[in-house]
Amino acid sequence: MASFTREVAYRIFARELSDTTVALERDPDDAYAPQYVLTPTGAKVNRVFVIGTLTEKEDIGTDTEYWRARISDPTGAFFMYAGQYQPDATRALTDASVPEFLAVVGKVSVYTTEDGRVMTSIRPETISAVDALVRDRWVLETSRQTLDRIKELEEGSCENLSMIEENYSTDLEQYRQMVASALESMQ
Numbered sequence: 001m002a003s004f005t006r007e008v009a010y011r012i013f014a015r016e017l018s019d020t021t022v023a024l025e026r027d028p029d030d031a032y033a034p035q036y037v038l039t040p041t042g043a044k045v046n047r048v049f050v051i052g053t054l055t056e057k058e059d060i061g062t063d064t065e066y067w068r069a070r071i072s073d074p075t076g077a078f079f080m081y082a083g084q085y086q087p088d089a090t091r092a093l094t095d096a097s098v099p100e101f102l103a104v105v106g107k108v109s110v111y112t113t114e115d116g117r118v119m120t121s122i123r124p125e126t127i128s129a130v131d132a133l134v135r136d137r138w139v140l141e142t143s144r145q146t147l148d149r150i151k152e153l154e155e156g157s158c159e160n161l162s163m164i165e166e167n168y169s170t171d172l173e174q175y176r177q178m179v180a181s182a183l184e185s186m187q
Contacts, residue, residue, distance in 0.1 A: 007034055009049040009105050011142035014076035015178050016040060017048065021118040022167045023110040037108050037120065040168040041149035041175055042158040048122060050078055051103045051130060051138040054096050067093045071102055074139060074185035075178050080106060080122040092127035103130045103138070136186050143179045150175055 020039045027033040034046040052071035060068050066083035067090060082089040089106070096102060106124035113119060150172050152158045 007046040009047040010043050010045045011138065011145050012039060012043060012045065012048050012050065013142055013146065013178060013182060014050070014052065014071075014073045014078045016075070016146065016175065017078065017108070017120050018076055019168075020045075020120050022163065023112070023118055035108070035110060037110055037118075038160055038163060038167070039149075040164065041146055041172070042153050042160060042164055043149055044160060045108055047105065047107050047125075049103070049105050049138075050122065051101060051135045052078060053099045054102050055098060057093060057096065057098060065090055065094070069093055069096075071104065074182040078104075078122055080104065080124050081109070082124050082127075086124055089124035089127045092129075093124070096127070096129065101130045101132065101135045103128045103134065139182050139186055143183055146175060146179050 016039050020037050022038040024036040024038060024044070026035055036044050036046050038044055050071065050073065052073035054069060055072050055077070056070040058068050060066055061083060064084050067081065069080050069082070071078045071080065082093050084090070104122060104124050105126045106122040109121045109123050111119045111121070149158070153161065153164065153172060158164065
């Protein structure tokens with residue numbers, strides 16, 4: 001029997017996820033192969049762990065509940081969609097209040113528009129209400145991990161360096177500034 005292991009849930013700021021445009025090809029022989037995206041700072045991501053303020057939620061379903069929500073962190077906003085296939089997340093989202101800090105673990109969903117733009121959203125697996133202290137710890141750790149990825153890119157030790165250079169700006173200062181702004185938001 002095959003063993004089942006979950007993908008690592010990366011800490012990613014909203015701005016970096018919204019800047020993500022590279023969806024990696026799935027294994028065509030494996031219908032259950034995970035979908036990965038490659039972020040501008042070099043994270044190869046299938047799942048994310050994000051914390052932010054719930055700023056909007058709306059049931060956009062017609063026959064069944066299907067929620068669209070917007071969660072803002074200090075750098076931008078994440079969009080997520082939850083319905084019948086995510087019952088625990090849907091229930092948590094139904095009970096959540098605007099504005100409330102939410103911690104979300106979920107898979108990155110990728111959609112390519114007709115004009116070729118890649119849009120990302122999160123399909124939540126778990127959603128929990130948290131306090132400001134937990135949110136601040138998330139900002140600190142996400143900042144550290146983002147700066148570590150930037151350092152790897154600058155040192156040329158990033159696993160997907162050529163693909164990143166081919167698809168993204170090599171000006172990493174914008175992401176350093178993003179981190180600085182996120183850290184300043186905690187004061």
